[in-house]
Amino acid sequence: MASYLARRTGYMVLILGISSVVIFYALRSAPGGPSGGGVLSPLSSQEVRQAYEKRLGLDQPIYTQYFIYLGHIATGDLGTSLVNGTPITELLKVHARNSLILGLSALLLSYLIAIPLGVLAAVKRNTWVDQLAMGGAILGMGIPNFWLALILVYFFSLRLGLLPSAGCCDPPQLIMPALVLAAEGTAVTMRMTRSSMLEHLRDDFVRALRAKGLPEWQVIIRHVLRNALIPVISLTGLRLGWLVGYALIVETIFRWPGVGYLLVDSIIRRDYPVAQFFSLLLILFVLLANWFADIAYGLANPRIRVA
Amino acid sequence: MSADVALEVKGLRTTLFLREGRVDVVRNVSFQLNDGETLALVGESGCGKTLTALSVIRLLPDPPARITAGSVVLDGSDITGVPESTMRSLRGDTVSMVFQEPLTSLDPVFTIGDQIEEAITAHRKVNRREARDMAVEILKEVQIPSPRQRLDDYPHQMSGGMRQRVMIAMALVLDPKVLIADEPTTALDVTIQAQILELIRAEQERRQLAVLLITHNLAVVSQVADRVAVMYAGEIVEEAPASEIFANPRHPYTQGLLSSIPSAAGDSKHLYTIPGRVPDPRVLPPACLFAPRCPYVISRCWHDHPGLEASNGHLLRCWNPQPFIALKAVEPEVDRSVATSE
Numbered sequence: 001m002a003s004y005l006a007r008r009t010g011y012m013v014l015i016l017g018i019s020s021v022v023i024f025y026a027l028r029s030a031p032g033g034p035s036g037g038g039v040l041s042p043l044s045s046q047e048v049r050q051a052y053e054k055r056l057g058l059d060q061p062i063y064t065q066y067f068i069y070l071g072h073i074a075t076g077d078l079g080t081s082l083v084n085g086t087p088i089t090e091l092l093k094v095h096a097r098n099s100l101i102l103g104l105s106a107l108l109l110s111y112l113i114a115i116p117l118g119v120l121a122a123v124k125r126n127t128w129v130d131q132l133a134m135g136g137a138i139l140g141m142g143i144p145n146f147w148l149a150l151i152l153v154y155f156f157s158l159r160l161g162l163l164p165s166a167g168c169c170d171p172p173q174l175i176m177p178a179l180v181l182a183a184e185g186t187a188v189t190m191r192m193t194r195s196s197m198l199e200h201l202r203d204d205f206v207r208a209l210r211a212k213g214l215p216e217w218q219v220i221i222r223h224v225l226r227n228a229l230i231p232v233i234s235l236t237g238l239r240l241g242w243l244v245g246y247a248l249i250v251e252t253i254f255r256w257p258g259v260g261y262l263l264v265d266s267i268i269r270r271d272y273p274v275a276q277f278f279s280l281l282l283i284l285f286v287l288l289a290n291w292f293a294d295i296a297y298g299l300a301n302p303r304i305r306v307a
Numbered sequence: 308m309s310a311d312v313a314l315e316v317k318g319l320r321t322t323l324f325l326r327e328g329r330v331d332v333v334r335n336v337s338f339q340l341n342d343g344e345t346l347a348l349v350g351e352s353g354c355g356k357t358l359t360a361l362s363v364i365r366l367l368p369d370p371p372a373r374i375t376a377g378s379v380v381l382d383g384s385d386i387t388g389v390p391e392s393t394m395r396s397l398r399g400d401t402v403s404m405v406f407q408e409p410l411t412s413l414d415p416v417f418t419i420g421d422q423i424e425e426a427i428t429a430h431r432k433v434n435r436r437e438a439r440d441m442a443v444e445i446l447k448e449v450q451i452p453s454p455r456q457r458l459d460d461y462p463h464q465m466s467g468g469m470r471q472r473v474m475i476a477m478a479l480v481l482d483p484k485v486l487i488a489d490e491p492t493t494a495l496d497v498t499i500q501a502q503i504l505e506l507i508r509a510e511q512e513r514r515q516l517a518v519l520l521i522t523h524n525l526a527v528v529s530q531v532a533d534r535v536a537v538m539y540a541g542e543i544v545e546e547a548p549a550s551e552i553f554a555n556p557r558h559p560y561t562q563g564l565l566s567s568i569p570s571a572a573g574d575s576k577h578l579y580t581i582p583g584r585v586p587d588p589r590v591l592p593p594a595c596l597f598a599p600r601c602p603y604v605i606s607r608c609w610h611d612h613p614g615l616e617a618s619n620g621h622l623l624r625c626w627n628p629q630p631f632i633a634l635k636a637v638e639p640e641v642d643r644s645v646a647t648s649e
């Protein structure tokens with residue numbers, strides 16, 4: 001176990017290191033540079049611009065900048081935004097909280113929909129219930145999420161006036177972004193729950209449980225579902241990864257001030273310190289999510305736990 | 308006299324509803340099982356033994372299988388048409404079943420203790436601690452060492468033999484009237500097989516259980532059965548006390564099964580096997596179902612379907628019964644010539 005943890009941690013550090021280099025170079029080799037928000041106007045002269053970049057150390061070779069940056073990070077100095085001078089620790093507090101609210105809502109929503117429907121579809125296999133659920137799943141997987149977002153905004157905001165089309169952070173403003181963020185994962189989880197349920201409904205132990213006189217719901221929910229959820233749980237890590245990717249799009253469309261929104265915005269504005277910190281943060285998050293999913297998988301599956 | 312009938316099956320017919328049509332895989336099966344008695348249901352695999360058992364406790368895979376005729380009387384009450392809720396309250400309490408696959412018949416993600424307790428609480432209003440104590444008691448009774456510790460084990464931590472003991476413990480924990488054991492030893496090592504059979508026999512005696520022991524292996528039966536019903540292609544073809552079946556088998560199929568037991572033939576290298584195979588229930592022979600494989604077949608066997616008649620203390624379904632002479636394997640001439648030429 002200890003060696004497993006060490007290996008896993010080493011692997012995470014390695015990935016973070018490589019990604020940080022890639023991100024650092026990619027950002028700086030993109031055309032354009034930081035405009036300093038209001039500090040520099042697009043019309044400012046070459047001299048002013050160079051002086052500004054010199055002050056930020058952007059005239060140094062990229063690898064020198066990289067090691068200076070590492071030094072700052074190591075001493076706990078995350079830096080400030082080039083756009084408005086806000087400390088990154090401040091940005092982190094606000095935006096991470098907003099993203100967590102949105103992400104957890106989406107995850108919860110999708111499991112609350114996907115698992116019951118997946119179970120129902122499996123138990124009522126080949127009936128209209130099953131066909132409806134699976135039809136929905138195909139839609140959920142087929143519709144790109146920006147398109148789904150536009151459709152929802154069109155109906156619920158523009159036509160019906162029921163929900164605000166964007167903004168933060170009241171519950172009504174959360175509904176549509178959470179739905180869009182949840183859509184594909186819900187569809188995938190539902191199909192996986194269904195097929196995993198069907199597989200375990202055929203297990204020998206199901207007949208043996210019925211032979212003990214257990215009520216059918218107990219056979220299905222307590223036993224078959226519990227077995228069927230093992231692969232679903234192991235999918236969670238992967239799903240969190242997708243969630244991070246989709247959050248960039250969804251938060252931007254709905255102007256939900258989360259980490260994704262901030263990241264897209266900071267890349268567009270070439271706000272290097274913000275962009276590089278938050279992209280690394282998201283990578284770290286995905287790595288940790290996979291790690292937790294592995295642990296959860298082990299807990300759910302006693303055959304692995306002991307081995 | 309009829310007060311001690313634990314299980315009576317009359318005229319059972321079980322039908323598979325398949326795409327190509329209806330197939331009766333269990334036909335007109337009747338038997339009676341008394342308290343404290345072991346009835347063995349014997350036949351090659353594919354004869355319909357499992358479907359007969361599943362019909363009794365109504366756990367047929369539906370689709371495709373359904374009971375289409377007959378009645379079942381369990382512990383004095385007719386359960387033929389009773390609703391599923393009644394059947395559920397009987398399963399595990401009045402009638403229990405142990406299956407062939409001890410390796411996969413336990414839920415891998417729950418502990419042994421959880422699974423036994425759950426069988427108890429499905430039928431009895433007891434608290435967790437009482438259920439645990441009952442579980443420990445029954446594990447002790449089926450000779451599982453240090454039972455209290457074993458409660459927290461997962462199935463994969465136990466051997467096949469131990470798991471089958473757990474299955475038997477679970478089946479017996481509520482002291483049922485009837486135990487159905489479907490090939491309980493088939494998946495186990497020979498030495499373990501004998502232990503499990505001995506356990507079933509001991510429990511049967513201690514609890515005055517009525518045991519329906521299903522097996523394809525007549526050798527298993529000699530240890531434990533009081534009576535034997537031989538099943539062939541969905542029908543019972545002979546039924547008699549176990550001693551009679553072994554000393555004086557009358558049906559050619561029973562004789563064939565006996566001849567193919569290694570110890571009876573003496574020479575395990577040239578073991579007798581009944582020629583041919585159990586017919587596909589979709590394409591049965593026209594009259595006697597055993598005729599195509601029978602050494603004593605006569606023309607009547609191709610025209611009239613024999614009924615199950617009482618004769619000399621046997622129930623027998625045969626037009627041309629012959630005295631038993633252990634059937635011998637045909638000498639493998641070809642093999643020998645190959646061997647000498649080398």
Ligand SMILES: Nc1ncnc2c1ncn2[C@@H]1O[C@H](COP(=O)(O)OP(=O)(O)O)[C@@H](O)[C@H]1O
Pocket residue numbers: 323332350351352353354355356357358359368370371587588
């Ligand atoms: N679920 C099923 N679907 C189709 N055919 C089945 C099914 N279960 C059993 N059968 C068929 O029914 C016949 C009897 O099966 P079974 O009762 O399991 O035999 P046994 O237990 O004597 O080996 C066999 O021909 C088998 O192929």
Ligand SMILES: [Mg+2]
Pocket residue numbers: 353356357358489490
């Ligand atoms: Mg069978």
